[in-house]
Amino acid sequence: MDKVSAVTGRIILVPFSPRVAPGLLSAAAWKAVTGAGARVHAGSAEHPILEYLDDQDVEIELIEGETAEVADELLKEAAAGETVVWLADPSGEDQPLVLALGERLTGGSADEAEIELELTPGSYDVPGARLLDLVAVMDRLRSPGGCPWDAQQTHRSLVKFLLEEAYETVETIEDGDPDTPGEGRDALREELGDVLLQVAFHSRIAREHPEDPFDIDDVAQGIVTKLINRHPHVFADVAAGTAADVEANWEQIKAAEKGRTSVVEGVPLNQPALSLAEKLLKRSKNAGMDVTIPLLPQTLRAPADNSDADAQAQVGALLMAVVGLARELGVDPEAALRAEARRLRDEILNQEASRSSGKCG
Numbered sequence: 001m002d003k004v005s006a007v008t009g010r011i012i013l014v015p016f017s018p019r020v021a022p023g024l025l026s027a028a029a030w031k032a033v034t035g036a037g038a039r040v041h042a043g044s045a046e047h048p049i050l051e052y053l054d055d056q057d058v059e060i061e062l063i064e065g066e067t068a069e070v071a072d073e074l075l076k077e078a079a080a081g082e083t084v085v086w087l088a089d090p091s092g093e094d095q096p097l098v099l100a101l102g103e104r105l106t107g108g109s110a111d112e113a114e115i116e117l118e119l120t121p122g123s124y125d126v127p128g129a130r131l132l133d134l135v136a137v138m139d140r141l142r143s144p145g146g147c148p149w150d151a152q153q154t155h156r157s158l159v160k161f162l163l164e165e166a167y168e169t170v171e172t173i174e175d176g177d178p179d180t181p182g183e184g185r186d187a188l189r190e191e192l193g194d195v196l197l198q199v200a201f202h203s204r205i206a207r208e209h210p211e212d213p214f215d216i217d218d219v220a221q222g223i224v225t226k227l228i229n230r231h232p233h234v235f236a237d238v239a240a241g242t243a244a245d246v247e248a249n250w251e252q253i254k255a256a257e258k259g260r261t262s263v264v265e266g267v268p269l270n271q272p273a274l275s276l277a278e279k280l281l282k283r284s285k286n287a288g289m290d291v292t293i294p295l296l297p298q299t300l301r302a303p304a305d306n307s308d309a310d311a312q313a314q315v316g317a318l319l320m321a322v323v324g325l326a327r328e329l330g331v332d333p334e335a336a337l338r339a340e341a342r343r344l345r346d347e348i349l350n351q352e353a354s355r356s357s358g359k360c361g
Contacts, residue, residue: 009078014122018090019129022048029122042087071100078115165194183285263287273337
């Protein structure tokens with residue numbers, strides 16, 4: 001590289017987020033690009049920002065070639081006292097140029113020691129922008145030339161993985177310490193990523209349907225609409241002063257949205273039996289029904305006499321005793337409770353039928 005007298009110059013690197021629409025430029029980057037006397041460079045005429053800068057009469061000089069050649073040219077201009085602006089490729093392909101400039105400036109000549117190297121982001125990721133990376137990776141895996149295993153998967157084949165990832169997340173929350181920085185919190189972040197992958201995977205498969213495709217944007221829009229509609233106390237003028245009020249509103253809105261005629265509609269029967277039984281009991285209570293519930297043994301203390309910890313321990317011990325008895329009798333406790341939950345569902349349906357027919361008793 002030709003040597004010139006040592007003077008102060010600047011090289012301003014302007015990186016762009018690949019997840020932000022072209023044409024958006026931060027205030028600091030705009031000031032650098034349009035500054036008096038600034039020499040603005042890019043490595044390719046295909047840089048997405050160029051057409052927008054052209055509209056603003058910003059003169060762009062292309063410097064194409066090997067990394068070393070480009071680095072030498074930028075340093076030469078800066079050493080001559082110029083303010084040099086380099087528009088980095090959003091793809092990150094010119095990352096080697098950044099490294100080359102850094103190496104030259106930290107171990108170069110006295111001329112180069114006078115050059116300032118600055119980083120001025122041209123655009124910033126918005127919250128959630130990294131989700132676009134996940135979508136792009138999933139597209140690559142499912143596309144021709146991607147992963148054969150991923151390409152073979154269907155909604156049905158992925159069901160077991162969806163359940164496994166959900167259970168692993170629950171286990172991580174219960175066994176770790178997700179609220180304290182460290183292994184537990186790191187594990188939770190990883191498990192949530194695994195759950196998110198399942199959503200992205202199913203959405204990518206759904207996009208390929210020949211007659212009724214939908215993608216992850218449709219999935220996101222659907223849940224956004226649902227959340228807004230079911231939180232009128234936040235997005236509208238409905239009053240809900242307590243969590244119980246919120247839950248009641250939610251159930252009413254949900255029933256209206258789904259057009260449900262029974263309180264048991266929408267309760268998946270293939271969920272774990274304990275949660276199924278709890279959901280059915282909750283639905284029946286909210287509907288004002290008096291359903292049959294097996295009596296607790298007389299030796300149990302009334303819940304009011306127990307602290308929260310004692311109550312949980314008592315219930316836990318009772319459930320464990322039931323499981324032990326089931327093993328002695330050769331009964332599957334999950335299947336037994338599921339059968340009882342189904343009986344409860346049928347009783348609720350019968351009561352609803354009686355109400356609709358005007359019968360009493």
